[in-house]
Amino acid sequence: MRPENLLLLPHRSEKCTVGCPVLDRCLNGGVPCHSITEFVGESGSGKTQLCLQLALSAQLPSSHGGLSASSIFIHTEFPFPFRRLRQLSGAFRTSHPDLPDPCDRVFVRAVHSADELLHLIPTIETFLVYSRSRWRPVRIVVIDSIAALFRSDFENTGSDLRRRSSLFFGISGGLRRLAKRFGLAVVVTNQVVDFIGDGNVRVGNLSDGLYSSGRRVCPALGLAWAHCVNSRVFLSRDENGPVRRRRMSVVFAPHLPHSSSQFLIKGEGVFGVEDIQSEPDKTV
Amino acid sequence: MEVGMLPISASKRGKLLAAGYTTLDAIARASASHLARDIEVSDSEALEILNLAAKTGVSDRPNGTSTTVVGGGQTAWDMLNDEKFSSYITTSCVDLDNILGGGIKCKDVTEIGGVPGIGKTQIGIQLAVNVQIPQGYGGLGGKAIYIDTEGSFMVERVLQIAEACIEDMAEYSNHFHKDLQPCEVKMHPNNILENIFYFRVCSYTEQIALINYLDKFIMENKDVKIIIVDSVTFHFRQDFEDMALRTRLLSEMALKLMKLAKKFCLAVVMLNQVTTKFIEGSFQLTLALGDSWSHSCTNRIILFWNGNERHAFIDKSPSLKSASAPYSVTSRGIRNSTSSCKRIKMM
Numbered sequence: 001m002r003p004e005n006l007l008l009l010p011h012r013s014e015k016c017t018v019g020c021p022v023l024d025r026c027l028n029g030g031v032p033c034h035s036i037t038e039f040v041g042e043s044g045s046g047k048t049q050l051c052l053q054l055a056l057s058a059q060l061p062s063s064h065g066g067l068s069a070s071s072i073f074i075h076t077e078f079p080f081p082f083r084r085l086r087q088l089s090g091a092f093r094t095s096h097p098d099l100p101d102p103c104d105r106v107f108v109r110a111v112h113s114a115d116e117l118l119h120l121i122p123t124i125e126t127f128l129v130y131s132r133s134r135w136r137p138v139r140i141v142v143i144d145s146i147a148a149l150f151r152s153d154f155e156n157t158g159s160d161l162r163r164r165s166s167l168f169f170g171i172s173g174g175l176r177r178l179a180k181r182f183g184l185a186v187v188v189t190n191q192v193v194d195f196i197g198d199g200n201v202r203v204g205n206l207s208d209g210l211y212s213s214g215r216r217v218c219p220a221l222g223l224a225w226a227h228c229v230n231s232r233v234f235l236s237r238d239e240n241g242p243v244r245r246r247r248m249s250v251v252f253a254p255h256l257p258h259s260s261s262q263f264l265i266k267g268e269g270v271f272g273v274e275d276i277q278s279e280p281d282k283t284v
Numbered sequence: 285m286e287v288g289m290l291p292i293s294a295s296k297r298g299k300l301l302a303a304g305y306t307t308l309d310a311i312a313r314a315s316a317s318h319l320a321r322d323i324e325v326s327d328s329e330a331l332e333i334l335n336l337a338a339k340t341g342v343s344d345r346p347n348g349t350s351t352t353v354v355g356g357g358q359t360a361w362d363m364l365n366d367e368k369f370s371s372y373i374t375t376s377c378v379d380l381d382n383i384l385g386g387g388i389k390c391k392d393v394t395e396i397g398g399v400p401g402i403g404k405t406q407i408g409i410q411l412a413v414n415v416q417i418p419q420g421y422g423g424l425g426g427k428a429i430y431i432d433t434e435g436s437f438m439v440e441r442v443l444q445i446a447e448a449c450i451e452d453m454a455e456y457s458n459h460f461h462k463d464l465q466p467c468e469v470k471m472h473p474n475n476i477l478e479n480i481f482y483f484r485v486c487s488y489t490e491q492i493a494l495i496n497y498l499d500k501f502i503m504e505n506k507d508v509k510i511i512i513v514d515s516v517t518f519h520f521r522q523d524f525e526d527m528a529l530r531t532r533l534l535s536e537m538a539l540k541l542m543k544l545a546k547k548f549c550l551a552v553v554m555l556n557q558v559t560t561k562f563i564e565g566s567f568q569l570t571l572a573l574g575d576s577w578s579h580s581c582t583n584r585i586i587l588f589w590n591g592n593e594r595h596a597f598i599d600k601s602p603s604l605k606s607a608s609a610p611y612s613v614t615s616r617g618i619r620n621s622t623s624s625c626k627r628i629k630m631m
Contacts, residue, residue: 001483001493001494001497001501003429003481003482003483004482004483004484005478006439006442006477006478006480006482007474007477007478009439010439011439011440011443012439012440013438013439013440032438034435035435035436036435165521166521166522166523166524169518169521169522169523170522170523172522173486173487173518173519173522173523176434176435176486177486177487179435180435180484180486181486203399203400203401223399223400223558223559223560224521224559226399226400227400227517227518227521227557229400230434230435230436232400232401251401252400252401254405254406254436254437254438254441255438255440255441257615
């Protein structure tokens with residue numbers, strides 16, 4: 001066993017653009033490789049949109065912040081938004097006409113249960129090795145969403161909860177191993193549940209709790225899963241007032257201070273909006 | 285009487301016996317300065333006696349094993365004296381250092397746990413940088429081993445913290461030692477990166493194998509003063525049907541780390557995750573890996589949110605009283621909490 005020489009590792013860990021410079025700035029360059037990033041938010045907050053856009057922008061060359069890489073998109077909610085992917089890739093092609101059809105570089109797979117996902121990891125590994133020699137290597141793995149796999153099959157009993165958390169760590173351990181071996185950026189999405197009472201433990205930076213659509217929420221799957229991701233990004237929406245406001249906030253990340261950015265979802269994709277009055281950062 | 289075999293003057297022999305040094309082992313275990321103080325001779329004379337005792341001891345026992353078997357013995361008095369010289373690694377947060385009696389202590393195993401995002405990895409990286417502060421600046425000038433099981437170690441963050449640390453040292457030298465200017469030029473963020481031995485482990489078998497190998501590694505790479513395991517927990521929360529096996533593996537690992545800490549006089553810091561535990565009808569937060577694991581470390585620090593502030597609480601320690609202190613995670617690394625700075629200013 002040899003230690004890795006930190007001087008030989010890139011001084012700024014590799015990132016993959018999410019397809020918008022404003023959001024990239026909020027994430028300090030994009031989604032980090034060798035690591036698991038979680039997007040958490042209520043339904044309709046833009047998680048899937050962001051993941052689809054990421055799967056496309058990963059194909060950009062590194063001069064544009066991408067990885068020149070293909071992506072694997074594992075979906076657990078049905079149906080897979082093919083039409084939206086088509087629409088986004090149309091916009092992608094007009095802005096980058098020199099690249100081949102981006103849909104050819106997104107590999108889609110459905111998964112129906114947590115056990116199936118766990119057993120799929122070796123298959124993904126084989127596929128990753130194969131993809132290195134055949135096409136552009138796969139560097140992005142998206143799982144949309146992880147919460148859907150766990151929300152029905154498990155009772156609220158001791159043994160089921162234990163089985164559930166052992167699956168969490170199994171899946172996360174497998175994904176982290178792949179992320180390390182192939183330099184993957186792994187992105188998972190998670191749902192939210194309503195915040196009930198004081199029983200919930202505060203996790204992360206947002207001191208006033210997480211609010212979406214005027215309700216206080218907290219990420220699904222609890223504390224054990226929170227240990228299974230490296231970074232957590234919260235997507236919220238707020239429909240009070242004339243316009244729908246969406247916001248992306250960093251809850252915790254080893255390399256990021258607390259930061260946030262507003263964003264919009266349009267036909268051509270997800271776009272960050274510069275805050276008109278820049279808010280002073282409260283706590284880091 | 286073993287002392288009688290030593291080729292030294294009768295008066296010295298008498299003094300040795302009067303001071304309680306009746307066996308060669310007792311002499312061999314003493315340091316030259318202790319011996320000189322106890323029998324009122326000069327340091328060089330004491331050193332000579334030590335050398336003679338060592339030589340006689342070896343020739344007396346050609347197999348040479350029994351010395352090593354009983355070599356670990358030490359009186360509480362010696363230990364107290366050692367304690368005075370024990371070294372600490374600063375956390376860069378003065379409040380936290382204060383409740384820890386100066387920082388993370390060498391020779392000890394310290395466990396630090398808390399919820400995700402509280403700053404466990406940040407403290408780990410800060411310690412890996414701070415252990416390298418040269419002795420001229422009150423540090424140890426050592427190297428660090430960083431065992432990463434979760435993949436949260438980010439080089440860009442290490443660079444940020446290292447740069448801030450070097451800036452602080454430059455400021456310190458400007459304040460106190462106007463003559464130390466050349467010393468600061470020697471430190472460069474790249475040197476700091478170079479002196480962190482980074483291991484990324486992807487399974488619990490790798491983790492155990494690596495810890496078994498560390499003894500050899502530290503022999504080859506001198507000056508390692510801290511081992512950071514971030515986190516000790518992650519791989520042990522998957523794949524274990526047999527909890528008794530898990531407990532055995534964990535306590536064996538902890539024992540190995542404790543041995544390394546004593547043998548090489550280095551600090552071991554294990555970062556742990558938290559879990560909820562059902563106690564008396566309500567869920568309470570506790571560190572992961574169960575009750576028997578909680579015996580495996582010397583000190584235990586729990587990190588928690590108190591309102592808007594991060595706090596560290598000494599949950600278990602044989603020598604420190606339980607206390608808590610606020611800290612904050614800034615772009616420059618771990619620092620004093622801003623609100624406590626205000627309090628000091630107001631007073």
